[in-house]
Amino acid sequence: MLDVGDRKPSGIDDAEAIRLREYLTMPDPTRRHVDDELNDSMDLFERADVGAGIEIARPRPKKILVAMDGSAQDRAVALFAKQLEDRLSCEIGYLDGEGYRSSPNSQPRVEGNVTVVDVDSSLENDYDQILAAAESFRADLLLLPCPFGRDYESLGEDSTGTVMEVIAARSEIPTVFIRRPDAVGRDPTSHVRIVLTRENAAARETANWAAGLVQPSGRLELLLMVEESTYKNFREIMNSLQPDAEFKPEDLESALARTYAQLHSGLQRASREHGFSYELIVRYEADEQPMTPEEPVTHPALIALGLVRHDHDSRNEIHDFVRRSPHPVLVVPVK
Structure with a gap:
């Protein structure tokens, strides 16, 4: 060292x-x-x-917003959310709306302190909907698959996708991007x-x-x-x-x-x-x-x-x- x-x-x-x-x-x-x-x-x-x-402050998330998209990465996103909920007793919010339905393989879902967060359908883009939902839910941590809306294998290492780029540029709270299923x-x-x-x-x-x-x-x-x-x-x-x-x-x-x-x-x-x-x-x-x-x-x-x-x-x-x-x-x- x-x-x-x-x-x-x-x-x-x-x-x-x-x-x-x-x-x-x-x-x-x-x-x-x-x-x-x-x-x-x-x-x-x-x-x-x-x-x-x-001095290291060590913040702990109290409200985590999870955005799943039906991709192969959903299971990894859901599992990480459950692990955080089990250990930190934080509230988990799931986006509910067109395009945010989890795949059948995304189990386990968090069964404890869960809130359904409605999507503002008047907003056209996924990233605008996610950011608006994070603000309304008052989330202090965001979890989402990357690329959003597509399986990792469809892009591989060539791209992170537009949603990731915009979320990273605009989000005022920490975000966990999960790339691989x-x-x-x-x-x-x-x-x-x-x-x-x-x-x-x-x-x-x-x-x-x-x-x-x-x-x-x-x-x-x-x-x-x-x-x-x-x-x-x-x-x-x-x-x-x-x-x-x-x-x-x-x-x-x-x-x-x-x-x-x-x-x-x-x-x-x-x-x-x-x-x-x-x-x-x-x-x-x-x-x-x-x-x-x-x-x-x-x-x-x-x-x-x-x-x-x-x-x-x-x-x-x-x-x-x-x-x-x-x-x-x-x-x-x-x-």
């Missing part, structure tokens, strides 16, 4: 470390006009190394992995929700992953500033770890207080093993991602993760 408080990026001094920090916070990794803004980010870099860990069996909250690839304004809220949903005896991971494209762009920028210097993925890994030092510390404390196991993983994307449902020991049952809704790059990253993940994905939005 990486000690984010003591380790510094290898082979570079403080000036280059500041440039690393600036690169991680740039909204566009291809921009080249960085020199004028490097000095402005010095205080941000220093703040990553000081102060106590942040075989995402059933163990409770997804038994093993939750938060994935962060750069500075993300939704990171803290994502950690709150992940820690709130993970089972008391479950496993929570914080994966700080340096994307291959990010590293290549970073290396190009840094080589233009220091042509003779050598930079490795580990330099970005260290800078990313220092960025989230306080979040890591807060999650460590939360794990001690609430009993779940916790691990920090810092990894270069090129070394990351593909996520498959056949490897439950090494791969998580639920991925947790933070979405900055106004950020185009953040939205694209969410779509890419949801599209490729064989596991349910929790998307936690901030404005």
Whole structure:
């Protein structure tokens, strides 16, 4: 496990470390006009190394809206809703209307604290109906299959569907997207992995929700992953500033770890207080093993991602993760 408080990026001094920090916070990794803004980010870099860990709030959903569509994914959606209802005693709302009928294979249905939520038929699009129902039900968590209205096999990894894209862009509450019909069996909250690839304004809220949903005896991971494209762009920028210097993925890994030092510390404390196991993983994307449902020991049952809704790059990253993940994905939005 990486000690984010003591380790510094290898082979570079403080000036280059500041440039690393600036690169991680740039909204566009291809921009080249960085020199004028490097000095402005010095205080941000220093703040990553000081102060106590942040407080992890651990929210628990009280009202969950479930939207089923008759697809093969319905069973996985219904089972996850039942698991949450059994453990958290939350109220489950099911959409009732044309196009929201569950398939015969979607059992088990939640039999306890269930509410039927009517669909506003005056709204033409599925995503508008779902968002309106979530607001009227006052849901604090949304569960739905992805792609919505079609079996996963009809699109595969090529697309997440329009409903997912619009829900992610507009929803003000966290949403769990379930991609594959075989995402059933163990409770997804038994093993939750938060994935962060750069500075993300939704990171803290994502950690709150992940820690709130993970089972008391479950496993929570914080994966700080340096994307291959990010590293290549970073290396190009840094080589233009220091042509003779050598930079490795580990330099970005260290800078990313220092960025989230306080979040890591807060999650460590939360794990001690609430009993779940916790691990920090810092990894270069090129070394990351593909996520498959056949490897439950090494791969998580639920991925947790933070979405900055106004950020185009953040939205694209969410779509890419949801599209490729064989596991349910929790998307936690901030404005």
